[in-house]
Amino acid sequence: MSLYSRCYSTEEILDLIEYQIKYSVPLRNFNFVLSLVTCVVGLIGNAIVIFFNIFLMKKHKSKIWFLNLAITDFVSLLLLPLHAFAVLKGHWPYGKHICKIFLFVICVNMYASIFILIALNLSRVLSVAKPMFHRTFISQRVSQWICTMIWIITIFTSLPVLVFSGEFKIGEDRYCSLFCAKDLDDAALKPTFNLTEPLNLEEKVYLDVYNKFHYFCNGCTAEKCCGDENTLVIWNNIIFSLQCFTIPLLVIGYFLPFCVIMFSNITIAVQVQKSQTVNTHRLYKIVITIIIVYFVTWTPLILGEIILLAAVKNMNLVAMFKIMTFLPLLCNIAYTNCCLNPIMYVLVGRQTRAGLADFLSSISIRSN
Template identity: 25%
Template sequence: MALSDDYLYHYDYNNYSYEGILTPNEEPVFQHKATCLKEALCVSLLVVSVLIFLLGFFGNALVIWISGFKMKRTVNTIWYLSLAISDFVFCGFLPFSIANMVMEEWIFGLFMCKFTSSVMFINMFSSIFLLVIISVDRFVSVVFPVWAQNHRSVKMASVTVVLAWLLAIALSVPSMIFRDVSTHLGTTICYNNYTLNHSHKIVVFSRLLAGFVIPFIIIIVCYSIIILKLRNNRMTKSSKPFRVMTALVAAFFISWLPYHVFVLMELNHQNYDHRILITGLKVGTSMAAANSFLNPVLYVFMGNDFKQRLKSSLLSKMENAMADEGRTTSRYLSRSSSMDARASTHI
């Protein structure tokens, strides 16, 4: 679930955002009054944020409970568990952003300003990296079954997850460095105070490459090769895997593209209408945050037939969805050709 270093679901401001607020004849107003509940866009985004929090928090909690406590520890359950934990933590911090959105003021102090932003970025990057890891793992299992059989292990998966989280932490350090709190015109805000030369551009482009461009390319390449592999298999009759893979790639692209577009526009904020820029960043972050509850749906519920899932309890079918994929991968590793046919239902 990756979001702006400037508007990471706090909808706050950079150090330049104070410019142009007052005209020479205006007097500063120090009595802050929140107007969010009077604006249609703000109310709509608020409703969306609450829904993302509820669906993402409880949906990912359910996945964590099943994959972490109800299932045998396998490579697949490690992927599901790590991804769910990432999205769960992200959703757990959304109430701070929701409160900030309603009050239009940051009331939680400097430490929480830095901490919440850093934690959200850690989970943004870790979630994206885990989506990439899942794509690569499926690619290796389908294209190199013998190698996967010899090297694909729970230990290797655990090490890979730890490395992904460490990289996510490293990329989130700028939030701890540049995040600051300031009171202006009677309003306390949590914002990014880019005081070093070109620091804003460096942070934006590094996060664009590491958090969108490179992961998207890897996901596209992996799933394209998997699709070609399955299409060339005469035993593969179902078109379902192609629809699922298309949904996975489309969800990633649609969720994150608007956010990154407006973050890039923000670098030259003086060339754009301030209201359009703010609105675009708010909508973009909402769309990106939606990935936090889409992930359990895409990676768990779409793996098996949804109608059959409705006929039994939610918990048992979620467990079956993850377990079936693990069994499918195992069968592929022992019999490559038959695995291609069975993978058409589960990948």
């Protein structure tokens, strides 16, 4: 079966409309609330970490990693309201230039956060397993140079996002996408098939689904919705952009940091148990929490992207629309990692809590 020969009947389209009505509106509202909670909690937590590392933590070697990680998470969370309101509205209302900047900044911060997370965990495991080497060679200046190189690399490797991403129009709504698609002519969006049963569904959802079917199929008739040869251009662009995004995200953004986090934290736990100088029971809780939180927050999005890529390659529009309905929720779950990072890596530390307590006490004494 060629890519553009798959057809969808009126009944299949109506079934999808019912599915969208059932799940899309409740999910939009839930995603909006979750985004706001994640944004508020994450901005406060990362702001505390940034303040602490700049003004209170003077000599700690890990301050460079914590500071840069908090900055990446803080910037990502600043953009989260744009994503939240776009999901709530069901389309992108901010224009093509904001779309390009939004996707570029998100891409830069996502990979910068991942690489800094890897460097942080490797630095931590070296400080325990090879303390002399870490004390001699991993100075604050070296750490700052590594972070600078991470930022430079992620900025330059994310530049294609500015070129290929863009905004496209389906009907009266505009959408922000990693691939720059062509607008669909409004005149072509008028339904051309006859419904055999009275339409009891919401008109907006009906038109939205039909318009998207017409966009991706590019050849709807009275009985079915099929793709023609022009559809290949759209689908090849989608497949190319998804592969360019999903494969690096899967390898670099998931498996590599997950393996590093697993290896480094297990090594730290083993080394500390051998030394018998730290409360290992408390350490094991922190180690297990770090691994579980990373796995729980990122795995749903990774699985969703894999399913979406498989659906697009098979030109399965029904499966594609269904997984796209839940993708904003999966992105929000991954976003929660930005507000959990400062809690796991810094705020659970005794030195950080003691420093914050002393700072608050000094403010209280001055005010009195």
